[in-house]
Amino acid sequence: MQSLLGSVFGFGPKKELHNLEGRVAVITGGSQGIGYAVARGFVEAKAKVILVNRSWDTGSDAIRGIKKDFGVDAQVEWYHCDLGNLKETREVFMGIREREKRLDLLVLDAGINVNRFALDHDGIDCHFGVNWLGHFYVINLLYPLMRRTSKMPGAPAPRIILESSEAHRMAPSTKFDSIEDINNSNLGPMQLYARSKLAMILGVKYGLLERVIKPNGDNIYAIAVHPGTVNTAMQQQWKEAYPGLIGKVLTNVSLAVSRSPEQGSYSALYAATSPEIEQKGWNGVYLTDPGQLGKESSQASDPQLGAALWHLSEKLVKEKVGEDAFEDWNA
Template structure:
């Protein structure tokens, strides 16, 4: 591999990601975190939250349940999930919460999860695609996909498509169903390398993570276009939670870990603050029938220029369908 190829595929993603991170921290230094107003009661509505047992996912699950929603926590650690269910049930009030096993790094597990959920006979009004991993060493999912692309994006792509019929049936005029995809500001530095989505030619954890988050935004927009054309009362939005103090950063390199500790105390959002925009997208009256948005700190925000490329959106959708066997 030549020097320029190495710089382009390895060094530049690293620099882009940390530059984006600095911009977010500067924003968070001078702007208050978005605070949720009073939200409408969600009695009778059902939500699935991936990664709903910890961090922001737990806060999303807890808040939705407090609004009266029936919440299904989808996660790959049963003990952790059941513990989250117990804690939320103790304070949820009218809401109900349960745990179903889901390993997003296995397409087989995604299909099994959907079968188990559908066997309950429950409707589905909200799907929050929250689970994710960041900066992992080079690794593969069960089907051989690069782990960031496979878990953060492909697993959620398949999950959403397999649940789309349930979301369509539950969505009605004035009470739409909602899909919320948890992206990240790192998508601004992401590049879709369509001929090497698995990063085999030169693996970069930073590039792979950013690519997976860009893929989620492209997916969000293309899905909304399809739903609009079909006349369905289902919306699809992407959410950027900002920089949040969760264990997602545990794979930072040593120097970055040392720098993060004091900075996180001063500038990072808490998990509850980071979850607020996703909760807003999932429940707020102002978001009724509003889709195709990128939301940051409770506001509609412009995403990256490449995320609006409709040809790229369509190409990624077609390739994703082929990869997951749809």
């Protein structure tokens, strides 16, 4: 419905895209849905785009679609990676870091929608493991390259964009203090999803900004965005989360009020390319639409909860990958 109203009457968010010639972008989940729409926007703006996701089938289709619409010379690549497998994540993204000379934009879009409790490859709740923890590790692995890019003469400040959600308001009371807290199988599908989106906002605000960017004086921006309810294949996960009639009803209602994937990409495109971000000093913020600051929930505004999330995230990655898993945030 939002998609139809937007195209006919101009309702909803507006697309804002600025020239990205010579810049390099990495997008997780970039071969489908919102991530694919972001990728198309970046290619349209002349960036080199690297797509990363776990579906073997969609990667080549995405590249074909982009080259068909933007020409065979469009700079787009694809790599396979399951963000629920931290060792594979390390291998893939260290490879990207070693191959690329710069990284200007990192859009973290891959994710699991509302679904039942399940463990990822590393034995961690898959919502938390994929939506937050895998992306947390990706940021760490690529951060040295982004820091180096930020010091290049004339280079705009690199930006890190995480696709969060207004659903973070529905997160259960959590402590982020142990794997037992994370792997609570009594939580419902929406609670699991909402908690992972809460982690994204906390990670941007009290992790990246307060623990890395500010202490090091880095000219790098980290922003969480809300894309809106978007008509993608992920909406079908409602049927898995709530089998039977309820799941079908929730899927149909969600699709009826949803935006198109292109409309869902507008918040990320704005956060990644708009000069207003730097002009207004919007670092560590949460945007609900292009140019619109969101008001986070009380849990998302808790610095102690943010610190607990950061410490637990580092602990879990080291347990799964090894004590030498991390790049020094301060190097």
